[in-house]
Amino acid sequence: MDEMKEGDITSGTHLSYWAESLTPPRALPALNQDMETEVVIVGGGLAGLSVAYCLTQAGRKVVLVEDGLIGSGETGRTTAHLVTVLDDRYYKLEKNFGVEKTKQIALSHAAAIDFVERTVKKENIDCDFERVDGYLSIHPSDEAASLKKEHEACSRAGINVSEWDEVLKGYGRSLRFPGQAQFHPVKYLKGLCEAILKKGGKIYTQTHASEISHEGIKTLSGHRIKAKHVVVATNSPVNNKYALHLKQYAYRTYVIGALIKKDSLYKALWWDTGDYKMNPEIPPYHYVRISKYNDTHDLLISGGEDHPIADTSNNNIPEEGRYKALEEWTREHFHFENIAYRWSGQVLEPMDGLAYIGRNPFDQDNVYIVTGDSGNGMTHCTIAGMLITDLIIGKENPWEEIYKPSRFTLKASKPFFKEVFGALLASIKKDPDHKDHIQVSSVKKGQAKQFELEGETCGVYRDEEGFLHMVSSTCTHLGCKLKWNNDEKSWDCACHGSRFSFEGKVINGPANKDLSACSELVKVKDH
Numbered sequence: 001m002d003e004m005k006e007g008d009i010t011s012g013t014h015l016s017y018w019a020e021s022l023t024p025p026r027a028l029p030a031l032n033q034d035m036e037t038e039v040v041i042v043g044g045g046l047a048g049l050s051v052a053y054c055l056t057q058a059g060r061k062v063v064l065v066e067d068g069l070i071g072s073g074e075t076g077r078t079t080a081h082l083v084t085v086l087d088d089r090y091y092k093l094e095k096n097f098g099v100e101k102t103k104q105i106a107l108s109h110a111a112a113i114d115f116v117e118r119t120v121k122k123e124n125i126d127c128d129f130e131r132v133d134g135y136l137s138i139h140p141s142d143e144a145a146s147l148k149k150e151h152e153a154c155s156r157a158g159i160n161v162s163e164w165d166e167v168l169k170g171y172g173r174s175l176r177f178p179g180q181a182q183f184h185p186v187k188y189l190k191g192l193c194e195a196i197l198k199k200g201g202k203i204y205t206q207t208h209a210s211e212i213s214h215e216g217i218k219t220l221s222g223h224r225i226k227a228k229h230v231v232v233a234t235n236s237p238v239n240n241k242y243a244l245h246l247k248q249y250a251y252r253t254y255v256i257g258a259l260i261k262k263d264s265l266y267k268a269l270w271w272d273t274g275d276y277k278m279n280p281e282i283p284p285y286h287y288v289r290i291s292k293y294n295d296t297h298d299l300l301i302s303g304g305e306d307h308p309i310a311d312t313s314n315n316n317i318p319e320e321g322r323y324k325a326l327e328e329w330t331r332e333h334f335h336f337e338n339i340a341y342r343w344s345g346q347v348l349e350p351m352d353g354l355a356y357i358g359r360n361p362f363d364q365d366n367v368y369i370v371t372g373d374s375g376n377g378m379t380h381c382t383i384a385g386m387l388i389t390d391l392i393i394g395k396e397n398p399w400e401e402i403y404k405p406s407r408f409t410l411k412a413s414k415p416f417f418k419e420v421f422g423a424l425l426a427s428i429k430k431d432p433d434h435k436d437h438i439q440v441s442s443v444k445k446g447q448a449k450q451f452e453l454e455g456e457t458c459g460v461y462r463d464e465e466g467f468l469h470m471v472s473s474t475c476t477h478l479g480c481k482l483k484w485n486n487d488e489k490s491w492d493c494a495c496h497g498s499r500f501s502f503e504g505k506v507i508n509g510p511a512n513k514d515l516s517a518c519s520e521l522v523k524v525k526d527h
């Protein structure tokens, strides 16, 4: 395995602390032959590797393919809180699922944290796993009564919770949740990889699955893997064109990593319930933790300022402007020195607050997916490891019905569709920067523009060295027009969350094909 290098594939141009701090290996050989196996898994993030780990522990033959490097996707951009305190409040989950199922939901996330803790010990994974307390504060825009409602619903779900003092200035009393956890996500992935390989599992990186069916996959380089079971763990399922993408929606979320004096603040997880004035349907919330950094400093990792992909101009703040608001909020509540990291990522919000894990709807019974894990992917992906393994080996699992991807939660559909259609409407308003013709020389370094070329919409970006990158800006999923994300230098799709690098490489599904070149003029340096 090679060392992480600058320019390695991630789903954006900013490198997260996890990616940058990782000296251990992330690349394995690419697939260069046809093969046959029991289970083929597509995706080398936490979901794919958790499924591969559980299956190899159960003695199954597994091959995993990843088109970037290990952790190239959202797992390399996460903040890695492992929690039973989910993004959606328990009193809301009770409305969608009822009290009994909500208890099972809480149990499944607690079991996922226990699973990670056991695995770290068993496999001796050096990934800074530690149990920490979590504190939930009611955002000033939320109803004061939410604290009591959530306290009662969490108690009914069997979660250890108590009322606590104010922990975020001006937010009033909070709820304290002992026994939550955190880790270094990419070091954990590395540990899983080693355990999988030790048990005879096979992992190939830089191997793109371009065709996926119930019989297996075909890679971009033309190799086939035939399998009895196919697991698609690509975050957004690239094998499911329609059904799932009507029940979840992509949000961008932002992170800063700031230096604080070592051991100056106790380790914990802090969250607020989100800004209801900003978005009453899915209020963007803040999430904060601390990580080891160096001999003199710890890293305060603060996230938030989420918005639906379509609504990048929400409050007129472009993507790259979101860090300022995040920095201001973080300064109000925590003391820190300089900011060492900035990165953003994408989360898929399911309509009812729970991930979709299990058999792919409208497909053969041997095809499985994991998606919609919102800001709780660490536990959802771990649940997927246990649940999909049970489905494959034919063992009953109490969570199968709860996470079934074919479910439709009518009670949750109204606010969800209101949110999604609002965002989509905002996205189809013509981009004010879109032009019928442009002078290529008017595109400055670091800038992107869109224009028409012989009936095709093109996007052109000039990189910092002056090279122009010109690609079709029509999404290869279902043909929506793409928008430029100036923060991560990518072409993003407001319809279902696909993303493409400025060179046109697909970096987030559901699209599974790169953008085509807009003309012969793909990489020209013009002065």
Ligand SMILES: Cc1cc2nc3c(=O)[nH]c(=O)nc-3n(C[C@H](O)[C@H](O)[C@H](O)COP(=O)(O)OP(=O)(O)OC[C@H]3O[C@@H](n4cnc5c(N)ncnc54)[C@H](O)[C@@H]3O)c2cc1C
Pocket (backbone or CB within 6 Å): 042, 043, 044, 045, 046, 047, 048, 065, 066, 067, 068, 069, 070, 071, 072, 073, 074, 075, 076, 077, 078, 079, 080, 081, 082, 083, 207, 208, 209, 210, 233, 234, 235, 238, 253, 254, 255, 287, 303, 344, 345, 346, 347, 370, 373, 374, 375, 376, 377, 378, 379, 380, 381, 509, 512
């Ligand atoms: C900023 C941020 C903060 C977050 N914070 C938290 C948190 O604190 N706690 C929490 O629980 N969750 C959090 N999440 C959510 C969590 O990180 C994700 O849900 C989780 O990492 C998703 O893992 P995954 O394996 O499903 O997807 P990914 O990690 O994206 O893995 C999918 C992989 O599939 C690969 N792939 C895609 N298509 C193909 C193909 N055709 N062929 C081969 N490979 C392919 C991709 O390259 C990628 O590596 C956060 C997310 C973000 C963005």
Ligand code: FES
Pocket (backbone or CB within 6 Å): 475, 476, 477, 478, 479, 480, 493, 494, 495, 496, 497, 498, 509, 510, 511
């Ligand atoms: S993601 Fe569906 S059309 Fe772009």
